[in-house]
Amino acid sequence: MEFHYASEFNGNVSVSKLNKHNECKHNDLCKEEKDSTAPEDRSAVSCMEKAYSTILKELGEDVEREGLLRTPLRAAKAMKFFTKGYQETVQDILNDAIFDENHHEVVLVKDIDLFSLCEHHLVPFFGKVAHIAYLPNRRVVGLSKLARIVEVYSRRFQVQERLTKQIAMAINEALEPAGVAVVIEAAHMCMVMRGVQKINANTVTSVLLGTYKTDPKLREEFLSHIHRK
Ligand SMILES: Nc1nc2c(ncn2[C@@H]2O[C@H](COP(=O)(O)OP(=O)(O)OP(=O)(O)O)[C@@H](O)[C@H]2O)c(=O)[nH]1
Numbered sequence: 001m002e003f004h005y006a007s008e009f010n011g012n013v014s015v016s017k018l019n020k021h022n023e024c025k026h027n028d029l030c031k032e033e034k035d036s037t038a039p040e041d042r043s044a045v046s047c048m049e050k051a052y053s054t055i056l057k058e059l060g061e062d063v064e065r066e067g068l069l070r071t072p073l074r075a076a077k078a079m080k081f082f083t084k085g086y087q088e089t090v091q092d093i094l095n096d097a098i099f100d101e102n103h104h105e106v107v108l109v110k111d112i113d114l115f116s117l118c119e120h121h122l123v124p125f126f127g128k129v130a131h132i133a134y135l136p137n138r139r140v141v142g143l144s145k146l147a148r149i150v151e152v153y154s155r156r157f158q159v160q161e162r163l164t165k166q167i168a169m170a171i172n173e174a175l176e177p178a179g180v181a182v183v184i185e186a187a188h189m190c191m192v193m194r195g196v197q198k199i200n201a202n203t204v205t206s207v208l209l210g211t212y213k214t215d216p217k218l219r220e221e222f223l224s225h226i227h228r229k
């Protein structure tokens, strides 16, 4: 007989003991009970589950108490999701999404949400890729793929500068455009929740490639887009 626990209604924690999964009426809460982990990831998730259990114990927690019973497994799966970019490549994403188009003016996408993990402290940094711009040289890409490139590199352990560069380089290599510009604005929880504890600090990084780097007029035009909020 399998048991699991469901909780949280209207902010109050209530614990109910349920029989089998198919008897459970709280579908949303129980989705996580179904093992959606890919078979090749199961052993990694299982090792991480043990590691999270150790961390909780070392922090003085009782891993047998109801609220924590499945926490190591949930945390392992969450970490797997936060770092899913390691299993993706830009090539896979851009497959079939690049096409010829006689458009030589700027293509600019703004405000793509971004969630990443700081490689120094393993805590989140998040914000937006405020601007991705490129000047096509015959080839353009499906717009959603720019956001998917952001996902590939942000869903890893990162520093903001490298993330900015990887996004710009990926577009540069895939499209061979005349120029690429990427600007990221993000808040680092390692600077907010710990350490220096500056809650309003935002970090801006940019990478300019090709004509955006060499042509002052184009750079000026790009900057005017940035300032036109
Ligand atoms: N350049 C850069 N630094 C980052 C990024 N994320 C975190 N950091 C910094 O990495 C540095 C790590 O410095 P350490 O002195 O080794 O670590 P620490 O003692 O925890 O530093 P404090 O945060 O100052 O307490 C800190 O200054 C962080 O703010 C990032 O994306 N880019």
Ligand SMILES: [Zn+2]
Pocket (backbone or CB within 6 Å): 118, 119, 120, 121, 122, 123, 188, 190, 191
């Ligand atoms: Zn950090």
